[in-house]
Amino acid sequence: MQAKCTCPGTDHEKALAQIANVIDLYRGKDGSLIQVLHLAQQIYGCLPLEVQMFISREMGIPLSEISGVVSFYSFFSTVPRGEHTIRVCLGTACYVRGGKRVLEGLMQRLGVELGGTTQDGKFTLEVARCIGACGLAPAMLIDDEVFKQVNVNKLESILTKF
Numbered sequence: 001m002q003a004k005c006t007c008p009g010t011d012h013e014k015a016l017a018q019i020a021n022v023i024d025l026y027r028g029k030d031g032s033l034i035q036v037l038h039l040a041q042q043i044y045g046c047l048p049l050e051v052q053m054f055i056s057r058e059m060g061i062p063l064s065e066i067s068g069v070v071s072f073y074s075f076f077s078t079v080p081r082g083e084h085t086i087r088v089c090l091g092t093a094c095y096v097r098g099g100k101r102v103l104e105g106l107m108q109r110l111g112v113e114l115g116g117t118t119q120d121g122k123f124t125l126e127v128a129r130c131i132g133a134c135g136l137a138p139a140m141l142i143d144d145e146v147f148k149q150v151n152v153n154k155l156e157s158i159l160t161k162f
Protein backbone atom coordinates (compact mmCIF):
# COMPACT_ATOMS: atom_id res chain seq x y z
CA MET A 1 0.00 0.00 0.00
CA GLN A 2 1.13 3.53 -0.81
CA ALA A 3 2.61 5.57 2.05
CA LYS A 4 0.22 8.07 3.53
CA CYS A 5 0.84 11.73 2.92
CA THR A 6 3.07 13.33 5.51
CA CYS A 7 2.06 16.91 4.79
CA PRO A 8 1.80 18.87 8.04
CA GLY A 9 -1.69 18.79 9.45
CA THR A 10 -2.94 16.06 7.14
CA ASP A 11 -5.35 13.75 8.90
CA HIS A 12 -5.81 10.89 6.46
CA GLU A 13 -9.35 9.75 7.26
CA LYS A 14 -10.65 13.27 7.73
CA ALA A 15 -9.10 14.31 4.42
CA LEU A 16 -10.73 11.39 2.58
CA ALA A 17 -14.10 12.30 4.10
CA GLN A 18 -13.67 15.87 2.85
CA ILE A 19 -12.72 14.59 -0.61
CA ALA A 20 -15.86 12.41 -0.59
CA ASN A 21 -17.92 15.55 0.08
CA VAL A 22 -16.26 17.31 -2.85
CA ILE A 23 -17.01 14.33 -5.10
CA ASP A 24 -20.67 14.48 -4.04
CA LEU A 25 -20.81 18.12 -5.07
CA TYR A 26 -19.46 17.36 -8.54
CA ARG A 27 -21.14 14.00 -9.09
CA GLY A 28 -22.69 13.68 -12.52
CA LYS A 29 -21.28 16.96 -13.83
CA ASP A 30 -19.31 16.90 -17.07
CA GLY A 31 -15.59 17.56 -16.87
CA SER A 32 -15.58 17.42 -13.10
CA LEU A 33 -12.51 15.21 -12.68
CA ILE A 34 -9.90 18.00 -12.91
CA GLN A 35 -11.88 20.14 -10.49
CA VAL A 36 -12.16 17.26 -8.04
CA LEU A 37 -8.43 16.50 -8.35
CA HIS A 38 -7.57 20.15 -7.71
CA LEU A 39 -9.66 20.28 -4.57
CA ALA A 40 -8.45 16.86 -3.44
CA GLN A 41 -4.86 18.06 -3.77
CA GLN A 42 -5.68 21.16 -1.73
CA ILE A 43 -7.27 19.02 0.96
CA TYR A 44 -4.73 16.18 1.05
CA GLY A 45 -1.63 18.15 0.07
CA CYS A 46 -0.80 15.80 -2.80
CA LEU A 47 -2.38 13.00 -4.86
CA PRO A 48 -0.69 9.71 -3.96
CA LEU A 49 -1.94 6.46 -5.47
CA GLU A 50 -4.12 5.78 -2.46
CA VAL A 51 -6.04 9.03 -2.99
CA GLN A 52 -6.30 8.38 -6.73
CA MET A 53 -7.78 4.94 -5.97
CA PHE A 54 -10.27 6.49 -3.58
CA ILE A 55 -11.38 9.03 -6.22
CA SER A 56 -11.54 6.28 -8.84
CA ARG A 57 -13.86 4.20 -6.64
CA GLU A 58 -16.04 7.11 -5.59
CA MET A 59 -16.43 8.59 -9.06
CA GLY A 60 -16.55 5.31 -10.97
CA ILE A 61 -13.70 6.41 -13.22
CA PRO A 62 -10.92 3.95 -14.11
CA LEU A 63 -7.73 4.46 -12.10
CA SER A 64 -5.72 4.53 -15.34
CA GLU A 65 -7.67 7.59 -16.48
CA ILE A 66 -7.13 9.39 -13.19
CA SER A 67 -3.41 8.54 -13.10
CA GLY A 68 -3.11 9.75 -16.69
CA VAL A 69 -4.59 13.15 -15.81
CA VAL A 70 -2.46 13.47 -12.65
CA SER A 71 0.76 12.70 -14.50
CA PHE A 72 -0.12 14.90 -17.50
CA TYR A 73 -0.58 18.18 -15.60
CA SER A 74 2.46 19.58 -13.82
CA PHE A 75 0.35 21.24 -11.13
CA PHE A 76 -0.66 17.83 -9.77
CA SER A 77 1.81 16.07 -7.52
CA THR A 78 1.84 12.55 -6.15
CA VAL A 79 4.32 13.36 -3.41
CA PRO A 80 4.04 15.90 -0.58
CA ARG A 81 5.01 19.37 -1.71
CA GLY A 82 6.77 22.10 0.18
CA GLU A 83 4.91 24.95 1.81
CA HIS A 84 6.22 27.21 -0.99
CA THR A 85 6.97 26.33 -4.61
CA ILE A 86 9.97 27.95 -6.27
CA ARG A 87 9.92 27.93 -10.08
CA VAL A 88 13.09 29.12 -11.76
CA CYS A 89 12.46 30.27 -15.31
CA LEU A 90 14.58 28.47 -17.86
CA GLY A 91 12.92 30.02 -20.90
CA THR A 92 15.35 31.32 -23.52
CA ALA A 93 15.81 34.86 -22.18
CA CYS A 94 16.31 33.69 -18.61
CA TYR A 95 18.53 30.80 -19.63
CA VAL A 96 20.98 33.00 -21.54
CA ARG A 97 21.06 35.55 -18.70
CA GLY A 98 21.99 33.11 -15.97
CA GLY A 99 18.82 31.20 -15.07
CA LYS A 100 20.78 27.97 -14.87
CA ARG A 101 23.22 29.49 -12.36
CA VAL A 102 20.27 30.66 -10.25
CA LEU A 103 18.84 27.13 -10.34
CA GLU A 104 22.18 25.61 -9.35
CA GLY A 105 22.55 28.17 -6.56
CA LEU A 106 19.14 27.24 -5.19
CA MET A 107 19.85 23.52 -5.39
CA GLN A 108 23.03 24.07 -3.42
CA ARG A 109 21.50 26.40 -0.83
CA LEU A 110 18.39 24.30 -0.28
CA GLY A 111 20.15 20.94 -0.53
CA VAL A 112 17.60 19.55 -3.01
CA GLU A 113 17.57 18.23 -6.56
CA LEU A 114 15.23 19.59 -9.18
CA GLY A 115 11.68 18.56 -8.28
CA GLY A 116 12.69 17.93 -4.68
CA THR A 117 11.38 19.32 -1.42
CA THR A 118 13.57 20.58 1.40
CA GLN A 119 13.81 18.42 4.50
CA ASP A 120 11.93 20.98 6.57
CA GLY A 121 9.06 20.87 4.05
CA LYS A 122 9.43 24.57 3.32
CA PHE A 123 10.29 24.68 -0.39
CA THR A 124 9.75 22.57 -3.51
CA LEU A 125 12.09 23.46 -6.37
CA GLU A 126 10.89 23.35 -9.98
CA VAL A 127 11.58 25.05 -13.30
CA ALA A 128 9.25 27.01 -15.55
CA ARG A 129 9.20 27.99 -19.22
CA CYS A 130 8.83 31.78 -19.50
CA ILE A 131 6.84 33.50 -16.82
CA GLY A 132 6.37 36.71 -18.80
CA ALA A 133 9.24 38.71 -17.31
CA CYS A 134 11.77 38.25 -20.13
CA GLY A 135 12.75 41.94 -20.13
CA LEU A 136 14.06 41.58 -16.59
CA ALA A 137 15.55 38.10 -16.88
CA PRO A 138 16.52 35.95 -15.17
CA ALA A 139 13.30 35.60 -13.27
CA MET A 140 11.77 33.14 -10.86
CA LEU A 141 8.51 32.63 -9.03
CA ILE A 142 7.94 31.76 -5.41
CA ASP A 143 4.28 30.79 -5.22
CA ASP A 144 2.62 33.73 -7.06
CA GLU A 145 5.35 36.30 -6.46
CA VAL A 146 7.70 37.12 -9.35
CA PHE A 147 11.35 37.93 -8.65
CA LYS A 148 13.21 39.65 -11.50
CA GLN A 149 16.90 40.11 -12.31
CA VAL A 150 17.72 37.40 -9.84
CA ASN A 151 21.30 36.32 -9.27
CA VAL A 152 22.97 33.96 -6.86
CA ASN A 153 23.86 36.79 -4.46
CA LYS A 154 20.22 37.78 -4.08
CA LEU A 155 18.96 34.30 -3.21
CA GLU A 156 19.59 34.50 0.51
CA SER A 157 17.58 37.69 1.00
CA ILE A 158 14.77 36.39 -1.22
CA LEU A 159 14.53 33.09 0.65
CA THR A 160 14.54 34.68 4.09
CA LYS A 161 11.25 36.43 3.20
CA PHE A 162 9.65 33.02 3.34
Ligand code: FES
Pocket: 089, 090, 091, 092, 093, 094, 095, 129, 130, 131, 132, 133, 134, 137, 138, 139
Ligand atom coordinates in the same frame (compact mmCIF):
# COMPACT_ATOMS: atom_id res chain seq x y z
S1 FES B 1 12.12 33.51 -20.53
FE1 FES B 1 12.06 33.80 -18.41
S2 FES B 1 10.47 35.20 -18.16
FE2 FES B 1 10.46 34.82 -20.26
